Amino acid sequence: MxxxxxxxxxxxxxxxxxxxxxxxxxxxxxxxxxxxxxxxxxxxxxxxxxxxxxxxxxxxxxxxxxxxxxxxxxxxxxxxxxxxxxxxxxxxxxxxxxxxxxxxxxxxxxxxxxxxxxxxxxxxxxxxxxxxxxxxxxxxxxxxxxxxxxxxxxxxxxxxxxxxxxxxxxxxxxxxxxxxxxxxxxxxxxxxxxxxxxxxxxxxxxxxxxxxxxxxxxxxxxxxxxxxxxxxxxxxxxxxxxxxxxxxxxxxxxxxxxxxxxxxxxxxxxxxxxxxxxxxxxKDIEIYKELKLRLLNGTHTLACGLGYLSGINTVREGMENAELAQYITDVMLAEIAPAIPYPLPENAAVDFGQQVLTRFRNPYMQHQWISITLQYSSKLKMRIVPILHQYYKLFNTVPQHCALGFAAYILFTKPVKKEGGKYYGSFNGTDYHINDDKAGYFYELWQNTVPEQIVAKVLRDRELWDADLSALEGFEDAVTEKFYAIQEHGALNVLSSLQAIK
Incomplete structure (x- = not known):
C-alpha cells in the first residue's frame, strides 16, 4: 500500500x-x-x-x-x-x-x-x-x-x-x-x-x-x-x-x-x-548562527572528505572510530571553538560543541559523509576561512587539524574523469561524484599542473577563498605535508599519527 x-x-x-x-x-x-x-x-x-x-x-x-x-x-x-x-x-x-x-x-x-x-x-x-x-x-x-x-x-x-x-x-x-x-x-x-x-x-x-x-x-x-x-x-x-x-x-x-x-x-x-x-x-540571531555555522557545519566540512577517504561512510560511524572521533572532537573544541569570530558568553562554544558531539553520536542517524561534500569549496570558504584568520590572530600558529581537513579536501576534489558534464573522483576503486561548482576548476588544475604545485595553487587562489591562504605562516607547508602523507599512508594512518604527536 x-x-x-x-x-x-x-x-x-x-x-x-x-x-x-x-x-x-x-x-x-x-x-x-x-x-x-x-x-x-x-x-x-x-x-x-x-x-x-x-x-x-x-x-x-x-x-x-x-x-x-x-x-x-x-x-x-x-x-x-x-x-x-x-x-x-x-x-x-x-x-x-x-x-x-x-x-x-x-x-x-x-x-x-x-x-x-x-x-x-x-x-x-x-x-x-x-x-x-x-x-x-x-x-x-x-x-x-x-x-x-x-x-x-x-x-x-x-x-x-x-x-x-x-x-x-x-x-x-x-x-x-x-x-x-x-x-x-x-x-x-x-x-x-x-x-x-x-x-x-x-x-x-x-x-x-x-x-x-x-x-x-x-x-x-x-x-x-x-x-x-x-x-x-x-x-x-x-x-x-x-x-x-x-x-x-x-x-x-x-x-x-x-x-x-x-x-x-x-x-x-x-x-x-x-x-x-x-x-x-x-531581533539579533548572530549568536545562534555563529555557534551552529562554525561548530556543527564547520566541523562537518573539515571532516567530510577525511571521513570518506578513511573508508568511513557516515558521521555516526566516524564517531565510533577512535581516530576520526578524536579528530572531530579536537578540531571542533580546540581549533574552531576558540576562534569563532564573534564575542560569545563564557563556555558557550564548548557547551554547544559538546551538544553537537552528542548529536553526531545519534545511533539512528545515517548521515553520509559523501552527501556533506556537496559544494565543498564554498562551504570551506564561508565556514572555515574566517576561523583560520581568527585562529592566527589569536595564536599565531598553524591549526594542524584544519590543515589536515584542507589536505583531504584537495585530494577529495581530484577528478579522475568527466562524464555527462559531471566530474568524478576515485577511492579504493570506486568512483564518486564531486558535487561542487568548482569541480571543473579542479579538473583543469590537475590536468595542467604538476602535482608538486597543486596545494600551493589551491591555497593561493584568491578566487576560491577571497584571500591568499599561503600568507598564513606555516599553513601551506602543513597542508602540503599532510597532503602527501594521506597519499602515501592513507587518511586513517595520518589521523593516528596526528593524535600520537599531540
Missing amino acids: QLSKKTLTTNLPAGIQQPSENSFFLPEKILQFGTSVLLRGLSDYFVDKANRNGIFNGRIVVVKSTDSGGTDAFDKQDNLYTLCVRGIEIGENVEENIIVSAISRVLSAKQQWQEILDCVTNPQLQVIISNTTEVGIQLVKESISEGVPSSYPAKLLAVLYKRYQTFNGSAESGMVIVPTELLTDNGKKLKAIILELSAYNQLEPSFINWLQQHNRFCNSLVDRIVPGKPPADLLATFEKELGYKDELLIMSEVYRLWAIEGDEKVKEVLSFAASDKGVVIE
Missing part, C-alpha cells in the same frame, strides 16, 4: 501521527522554493505541527526548481510524506512517526511557471521560504520577463513583481521572505541581489519602493540533522512498521532550531512559531 489520502482511511498501526481531514482544506499561505529534506524535516514540520494545534492554519506550495526528476512522487502520494524522528531528548529515547500534510502542491518551475506566478495573486499567501544551497543565492543578470528565469533570485523577483502588479503595490501585499541557505546574512544578501536585479530589469521606482518598504527579508538559521531517506534495509523496516510504502519518507534527529531575525510584524505573520520552542524569532 502506497501512502496517500486513501491510506489514512485504513487502520494504520497505533502511534502514527496522522493529519486531520480539515488539514487538506487549509489555504495556501507559504510559497517554498526547494524540495530539500532539510525544509521537509524542519520548516514544513513546524508548519504541520502548528496546523495540528490550530495555530497557523495554512499550507505550503512548493516550487521544484531543478531539472532532475519531477513532481511524480509528491503527486502519487497526495503530497504526503512521513517524517521519522529518532534520537534522545533530555535523556529519553524519542521515536515519532509523523505523516506530514503541510504541502498542498508541488509545482515544476520548468513546466508550471505560470501556475507559480498565479500563486502570489492569492492574498492569503504571505510568506516565501527557500533552500537552494549556498550557491543558489547568487546574482545572475537575466530578464524576468523572457520565460523561466534560471536563478533563484530572478525567480523570486518575478514572483514579487507579479505580487506588486496584482495588488497595486499595497502595503498589505508585502511578503515575509525567509531564506534558509547557510550563508551569513542570507536575508540581507538576497535582498541586495533582488534590488540589483530590479535595476537590471529596469523596473519602476514605485516597485522598488514597495519592495523596500513593505517586504521583509529575514536573516535566518536552520539547525537540524536531516540525513533524508534511510538506507534500503532501514527503510524496509520502517515501512513494515508503518504498514505502507513511502517514496518520500525521511528521518531527522530530535533537535531542531529555526532562528529568524524579525520584528513584531514578522512574528505575527509567522504565527507557526508559537507551536514549537525550536522556532526563535528575535
